[in-house]
Amino acid sequence: MKAVLLIPIVACFVVKVRSKIFSRWVCLAYFTSGFNTAAVTHNSDGSSEYGIFQINSRLWCSDHHSQTKDLCDLSCRGMGPCQKTDLLTDEIIDDILCLKRAVVGLEGLESWMAWRDHCHDRDLSHWVVACNL
Template identity: 50%
Template sequence: MKSLQLLLPIVACLVAKVYGKIFSRCELASVLKQWGMDGRQGYGLGDWVCLAYFASTFNTATVMHNADGTSEYGIFQLNSRSWCADHHSQSENFCSMSCSDLLTNDIEDDVICLQKATAKAGGLKTW
């Protein structure tokens, strides 16, 4: 019985979806470059990296709760009111995704959602 109690948490860790990663500045710049963010809307890689640093300190697992009941999720702190659904607040869910998807190691969906968010009025200035 004791060996089962020790084995269960280990198996759970192996099966569970991996959440959260802290990117290095260069690693994030490389990913953003692959996704065509260098020069997007007139902003260079440094601007996008700076956004991620000040929004989340490059941590994909960052969640910030706002006084209005919405939350900001992931490395770019995308708001639940407009961009993702978190089941805590009313959302337009323009990115058609769960906010928890913004908290994983894989930021492909984060970058795609960021592209949609910054294509709206105000662009990167809204941050």
């Protein structure tokens, strides 16, 4: 009987945690790219930032013109029909997976200026209120 009562309570916590994660990503996507999955920003150091989350080529993806560690093992931008996944398509699962990998580092989301300036330590619930999470 206790287990039956515990399941809805745990489910509420899971939904709340997912909402918090989604709101962080939605806020970041808005302030980095304006939700533009094809956004590209070129930096003075020769690296570029790609896609809806503006993932930097220096560490995370290969753009074939700057040095990279390609830690997400993906192309920043597609370079042909046989190209591995890239960050400039409307299919953003690869962007999300790479972002998740990037934020587990020491700085986490703090390495994104847009996060620091517009999202960090703010109530982000309004970003997902219409999602019914």
